[in-house]
Amino acid sequence: MNNLKFPHVILGMILALTIFPSSAAADDRISGKGIYRVRWQSLVPEVTTDLIHDWRLHVETADRRPAENLTITVSAHMPGHAHGLPTQPRATAYLGDGDYRIDGMKFQMSGIWWVRFDLWWKNRRDWVIFEVPVK
Numbered sequence: 001m002n003n004l005k006f007p008h009v010i011l012g013m014i015l016a017l018t019i020f021p022s023s024a025a026a027d028d029r030i031s032g033k034g035i036y037r038v039r040w041q042s043l044v045p046e047v048t049t050d051l052i053h054d055w056r057l058h059v060e061t062a063d064r065r066p067a068e069n070l071t072i073t074v075s076a077h078m079p080g081h082a083h084g085l086p087t088q089p090r091a092t093a094y095l096g097d098g099d100y101r102i103d104g105m106k107f108q109m110s111g112i113w114w115v116r117f118d119l120w121w122k123n124r125r126d127w128v129i130f131e132v133p134v135k
Helices: 006-018
Strands: 036-042 053-061 071-077 090-096 099-105 111-121 124-134
Touching: 036 111, 036 124, 071 090, 071 099
Parallel strands: none
Antiparallel strands: 036 053, 053 099, 071 111, 090 099, 111 124
16 A cells, blocks of 8 residues: 555544544645645546546645645555555646645545545655545
8 A cells, every 4th residue: 555554544544533524625634743734626526436537735834824845645545445546646746825736546446535645844744634435
């Protein structure tokens, strides 16, 4: 699995179930350490299976300033299944004003997916998990 180690998966599952409510595009989330506020949006109208689509990830600092020059990695896991994504999505461009383009999202099964973004700049590393319903 991309960037997910076993203890991180368990921690992510616990946090996703207890801290993060179900997500829809445009929901804001505070990152695990509280460094960033993050929002995602699919660039296609509906998140479905067997279609490679791209997302826009908006990242702000906790005090609502655009987070620039971040390194972002993407991973996903379907709870109850022992697999991640069939693709390796990645941040391909900084679009300005805290927006990043994420290319290559593809889900091979419908249901609930946990999508994790690891965000870091210099030595400040944090992460956020979104629960994404896939049709």
